[in-house]
Amino acid sequence: MKAVIDGTILAEAQKDDLISIEGNWYFPPSSLSAELFTQSDTAYHCPWKGDARYFDVVLGDQSRHDLAWSYPEPLPGSREKVGGDFADYVAFDRAVEIVES
Numbered sequence: 001m002k003a004v005i006d007g008t009i010l011a012e013a014q015k016d017d018l019i020s021i022e023g024n025w026y027f028p029p030s031s032l033s034a035e036l037f038t039q040s041d042t043a044y045h046c047p048w049k050g051d052a053r054y055f056d057v058v059l060g061d062q063s064r065h066d067l068a069w070s071y072p073e074p075l076p077g078s079r080e081k082v083g084g085d086f087a088d089y090v091a092f093d094r095a096v097e098i099v100e101s
Helices: 078-082
Strands: 002-005 008-012 019-021 024-026 037-046 050-059 062-070 090-092 097-099
Antiparallel strands (some): 002 008, 024 090, 050 062
């Protein structure tokens, strides 16, 4: 699977390595093109997943605000709810196309 925007691959991994949560595909941190991501100041708390960390994506001279997010320290019980450890896995805004590799 690939996470793509404007022809740029933001992440790529085997589908079996991704975790699906609430209609979003979460990519393992090792699958990211890390040089494209910078942490943003946006704060969000999900009542069952925990505190999210948001990322801006920098493409050339453009920065896309809060295009991705992760949960660095999921709340107790959330891993069991989704069937796996999703700590630091990254999901993407709907502007990012998720396609089969």
